[in-house]
Amino acid sequence: MLDDLKKIKLKALSEFDKIKNSEELENLKVKYLGRNGELTKLLKNLKDIAEEEKPKVGKVANEIKESIGSAIEKVADKFDDSSVGDIQVNNLTLPGIKTEKGSLHPNTMMQYELEQIFTAMGFKVIEGPDLESEYFNFTALNIPDNHPARDTQDTFWLDDGNLLKTHTSPMQVRAMKKYGAPLRAVFPGRCFRFEATDASHDSTFYQLEGLMIDKDISIANVIAVMKELLRAVFKRDVKVRQRPGYFPFVEPGFELDINCLICEGEGCSVCKQSGWLELLPCGLVHPNVIRAGGLDPKEYSGFAFGLGLTRLVMMKYGIDDIRLLQGGDLRFLKQF
Amino acid sequence: MNISLNWLKQYVEIPEDLDPKELGLKMTMATVEVEEVKSLGSDYDKIVVGQVKEIVKHPDADKLQVCQVDIGAKERATIVCGGINLEKDMYCIVALPGSKVRWHGKGDLVELEETKIRGVKSFGMICAASEVGLGHMFEQGSEAEIVDLGKGEFKAGDGIAKALKIDDIVYDIDNKSLTHRPDLWSHFGMAREVSAILRKPLKPLEIYEIRSGSGSKLKVDIKDSELCPRYQAVVISGIKIGKSPEWLKNYLQSIGVKAINNIVDITNYILFDLGQPLHAFDANNIDGNKIIVRRAEKDEKIKTLDDIEHKLNTDNLVIADSKKAIAIAGVMGGANSEIGDSTDTIILESANFHAASIRKTANQLGMRTEASMRFEKSLDPELTALALAKAAQLVKQVCPDAKVISKVIDIDKSKKESVIIKLTYSWLLKRIGTEIPLKNIIEILEALQFEIKVKDEDIIVTVPSWRATKDISIPEDIIEEVARIYGYDLIPDELPKIRLSQTDIQPIKKAEYKVKSIMSEHFALNEVYNYSWQAEEYLKAINGDVKDCIALLNYLSPEQQYLRISLLPNLLKNVVDNLRWYDEIDIFELGRIFTKQSGKKVADNDSDKMLPYQPRILSWLRYNKKDLFYEMKGEVEYLLDKLEINYEWKKIAKHDYYDISRTLALYSQDELLGYCGVLQSSILKKLKLKNIITTAELNFTEMIKYMSDSKEYVQLPKYPVVVKDFSVILNNDIDWQDLSKDILSLNKEIRSIDLFDKYLNEKTGEFSVAFHIRIYSEEKTLTTKEIEVITSKIMNLLEKKYKLTIKKQ
Incomplete structure (x- = not known):
């Protein structure tokens, strides 16, 4: 009797090992454990054996039953329903099921990154209108009618006498009027220039303007804040230089150049061999602008700067044609 | 603007050991942006003066000679040449192997090699003017004529650029960077600046005096002295029109100005030398012996020197004689009084005009000339006398028979009071943000020719006339002068000290972050940025009318003509454009539309004029085989729940582009916020689209008002649900x-x-x-x-x- 049991155990386990699918498993289950199964039949004979042997044989029989049972479980796990009959699916190197994904425009991503940096530095983020008046776009910024600086900003004029803003600077005055001083704010926004389009110029682009108004703001402050900003944007120390630049709404005004990131200042085609990239016009806010903002320039001073957001986006992602940004081509947009 | 280094050296001592590039950098760092430093001599590398010592016929070619040429080396060079004007002992231009020339004056530059011509070795070539780009200096009769430098004053072997004095360095300066500096639009002005940067003395301008003559009774009548604050003129006879002397041509050529004739070249020279535009009229073509400076009559016509006829209006200022306009003041002279070969008497004009008026006229006529570019910056009225005297002196120098035959007419209504600015030393330091000794500040300002008086704490600055027209008027301007010459790079950074305050993020910004994240991540839409205008074709596709659009007055392509009144036309264009690559399209945009209604933003200072209403709209669109109405409705509801906006859907009875049986309008507190629905099939047909477009449009600007932040915890049920x-x-x-x-x-x-x-x-x-x-x-x-x-x-x-x-x- 004991020998029979052991034989069945060995036979059963070896057969279970060879099972290829859950159908075979089911058959084997019936073959051994079914009502007329081999093990069941054998156990039925248990009543015929000597009483004193019963506990011993019974114990062995139970052990065998258990080990066959756990073998079945193990094999059954292997042939879970979903994988019935398909050995390929067990190739774990196949890609997972794709999660549908959308994308943010690269400009949005860059803009949000900058907004976070400025928010952390205590700046408000405010957006202004795209359709702007001549007063806020020019006059309030110390660019009176027929000022030559109006030429440097080719303007789209509208039939209602207004214009499409040529820079984000109008928000300097609007923000001062609304929030007074002290004030720290950045104004990201869409700008428009009436000029022919090519790979590096578009009629539409983005800037991010910044303004800080407080008591006793100095040139030393502007330079320090700009360096802090560039460190945050480029995530490393960037060599900068500042030189005079003329913008009617600042006095004095500078151009802040950064050491070319492509050639590290050696000179390359991107920086036109100069080693420097013009990136950040800035300066102390002109007293006429502070006055237009409803504040007293004797009491308050401040600085303003303009970041070429579109330019940063192109630098960051290596985009060589500005027109892709407004072109709506999904082959481009889906990359982000 | 081009600035010649040789020209600058007339006025300021520039150390010989200062690299021209270094000087360019110093100018960039202190004053203006130098875009390029060009070395004119570098085109003439390995091109030297040679002297022909021996000429022998080529043994194997009729038209060629074999020359022995002294090129300053030990050995004479053998050069084969076909020049028809070869002469023994003549100096000529020799291009040595390795130099670059243009064969027969045509095509690209080619590098020369030592070669054999019909069996005879030739070490380089003797050049014709056109072959080495010197056509402007030497006339060339035929192609086979070589440059004849004559027989004296040259040294064989000298580089040709040096020998011909064309080895100049030219600084290309970005005009935009001197918009505010009328005084810098000339070599003398730039020299003044360089003298301050290098702290080298400025050589004083030679002051000429014009001795009045008699014979001409020319009168000048200024009708509008606001537009013409100063007008000076003299009449000079005995003019013989001809070529300018070499030195004058060289200076003009170095900065890229074509030489024309002696008189015109002199007026041009003064313009680039002192920054004062001059004009010379042929006196014989002036009627009535009178110059009148007046506003043009309505529709008055004048043909200018470039042979173009212009129609003027009363905003334009003209120079006229008793019968006709002879120049558009400050912009361009008229053809009717142009200097020609037979001109023998000229009227030389040196005047000052109103900046804004000149700019307006130049813009209106589309004529941005060297003269108008200077006048529109507000020139110093004191400059006219200096320029006129120097010009008259040059005319006499160039035309020996020239004689001033009039008084120096000078009608001067310009303001004469000096600009004086008072500031304190401590304020100046506070604005710059670093300690600079008072001594240094005074030194800088004096180097820029400001007059300084120090009285206790006060610094009193008198601004020189050439900086006083507009450029320098407030104490902040003085800060800039000091800081830029001191060196911005020497100012140590210092982060501002601020009073601690909270940063509040605007609710609309918070909503934007949330919405764009839901759109892109949760709804798996792709964000697009479209232009703020729309093509009429797509506007019409949604049955829109350009009458509702604000129109642009100037545009470069027809689709820029009308500002968008909905995001949808451009989104539809995105669908059409992308069909080549995708058959399902899921996109969104958050952008402004522009209406003709009045909005809430003021348009002017202290007035009630308002800008048009230009809300930000959030639109998304799915192009799919299936009608996705319920999916999109679910998305709108999800979005509004996330923003905690209460809403209500309503059916609509009529719409321009939505299929009303598959569209609902969205309201919050009875305000219409947008729609969600399926586009009419006729629109899809118009655009040849096969599938269905489901779209939602929400007025983001208005929607935000209804956002709340009132979420509260609801007790979990204690009893069975x-x-x-x-x-x-x-x-x-x-x-x-x-x-x-x-x-x-x-x-x-x-x-x-x-x-x-x-x-x-x-x-x-x-x-x-x-x-x-x-x-x-x-x-x-x-x-x-x-x-x-x-x-x-x-x-x-x-x-x-x-x-x-x-x-x-």
Whole structure:
């Protein structure tokens, strides 16, 4: 009797090992454990054996039953329903099921990154209108009618006498009027220039303007804040230089150049061999602008700067044609 | 603007050991942006002066000679040459192997190699003017004529650029960077600046004096002295028009100005030398011996030197004689009084005009000339006398018979008071943000020719006339002068000290972050940025009318003509453009539209003029084989729930582009916020689109007002929750919103209704829905009886009020 049991155990386990699918498993289950199964039949004979042997044989029989049972479980796990009959699916190197994904425009991503940096530095983020008046776009910024600086900003004029803003600077005055001083704010926004389009110029682009108004703001402050900003944007120390630049709404005004990131200042085609990239016009806010903002320039001073957001986006992602940004081509947009 | 280094050296001592590039950098760092430093001599590398010592006929070619040429080396060079004007002992231009020349003056530059010509070795070539780009200096009769440098004053072997004095360095300066500096539009002005940067003395300008003559009775009459604050003129006879001397031509050529004739070249030279535009009229073509400076008459015509006829208006200032306009003041002379070969008497004009008026005229006529570019910057009225005297002196130098035959006419109504600015030393330091000794500040300002007086704390600055027209007027301008010459790079950074305050993020910004994240991540849409205008074709596709659009006055392509009144036209264009690569398109945009209504933003200072209403719109669109109405409605609802905006859907009766049977309008507190629905099939047909477009448009600007932040925790149920399922055959006229509201108001123990199934029986056309109703009490476990009461109330409502058939479970 004991020998029979052991034989069945060995036979059963070896057969279970060879099972290829859950159908075979089911058959084997019936073959051994079914009502007329081999093990069941054998156990039925248990009543015929000597009483004193019963506990011993019974114990062995139970052990065998258990080990066959756990073998079945193990094999059954292997042939879970979903994988019935398909050995390929067990190739774990196949890609997972794709999660549908959308994308943010690269400009949005860059803009949000900058907004976070400025928010952390205590700046408000405010957006202004795209359709702007001549007063806020020019006059309030110390660019009176027929000022030559109006030429440097080719303007789209509208039939209602207004214009499409040529820079984000109008928000300097609007923000001062609304929030007074002290004030720290950045104004990201869409700008428009009436000029022919090519790979590096578009009629539409983005800037991010910044303004800080407080008591006793100095040139030393502007330079320090700009360096802090560039460190945050480029995530490393960037060599900068500042030189005079003329913008009617600042006095004095500078151009802040950064050491070319492509050639590290050696000179390359991107920086036109100069080693420097013009990136950040800035300066102390002109007293006429502070006055237009409803504040007293004797009491308050401040600085303003303009970041070429579109330019940063192109630098960051290596985009060589500005027109892709407004072109709506999904082959481009889906990359982000 | 081009600035020649040799020209600068006339006025300021520039150390010989200062690299020209270094000087360019110093100018960039202190004053103006130097875009390029060009070395004119570098084109003439390995091109030298040679002297022909021996000429022998080529043994194997009729037209060629074999020359022995002294090129300053030990050995003479053998050069084969076909020049027809070869002469023994003549100096000529030799291009040595390795130099670059243009064969026969045509095509690209080619590098020369030592070669054999018909069996004879030739070490380089003797050049014709056109072959080495010197056509402007040497006339060339035929192609075979070589440059003849004559027989004296040259040294064989000298580089040709040096020998011909064309080895100049030219600084290309970005005009935009000197918009505010009328004094810098000349070599003398730039030299003044360089002298301050290098702290090298400025050589004083030679002051000439014009000795009045007699013979001419020319009179000048200024009709509008606001537009012409100063007008000077002299009449000079004995003019012989001819070529300018070499030195004058060289200076003009170095900065890229073509030499024309002696008189015109002199006026041009003064313009680039001192920055004062001059004009010379042929006196014989002036009627009535009178110059009148007046506003043009309406529609008055004048043909200018470039042979173009212009129609003027009364905003334009002209120079006229007793009969006709002879120049557009400050812009360009007229053809009728142009200097020609036979001119023998000239009227030389040196005047000052009103900056804004010149700019307006130049813009109106599309004529930005060297003269107008200077006048529009506000020139110093003191400059006219200096320029006129120097010009008259040069005319005499160039035309020996020239004689001034009039008085120096000078009608001067310009303002004469000096600009004086007072500031304090401590304020100046505070604005710069670093300590600079007072001594240094005074030194810098004096180097820039400001007059300084120091009285206790005060610094009193008198501005020189050439900086006083507009450029320098307030103490802040003095800060810039000091800081830039001191060196911005020497100012140590210092972060501002601020009073601690909280940064508040605007609610609209918070909403934007949230919405864009949901759109891109949750709804898996791709964000697009479209232009702020739309092509008329796509506007028409959605039955829009350009009459509703604000139009642009100037545009470069027709699609820029009308500002967008909806995001949809451009989104449809995105679909059409992308069909080549994708058959399902899922995009969104958050952008402004522009209406003709008045908005809430002021347009002017202290007036009630308002800008047009230009809200930000959030639109998304799915192009798919399936009608995705319920999916998109679900998205809108999800979005509004996330922003905690209460809303209501309403059916619509009419729409320009939505299919009203598959569209709902969205309201919050009775304000229409947008739509969600399927586009009319006729629109898809127009655009040849095969699939269905489901889209939602929400007024983001207005929607934000209804955002709230009032989420509150609801106690978890303490007693069992009973869920009852109902399935009813729904009538299309029934508004689900009303129905659920009614059910909820039946009993306070009814907590929520959730639709979980919709089913359309295609055979019967019956449409049924199934929903869960959750029932529980906060006070106790509801008894079976109580639940039955509630359930029968619900059934009663469904069957009696709404007349719905309840399906058996």
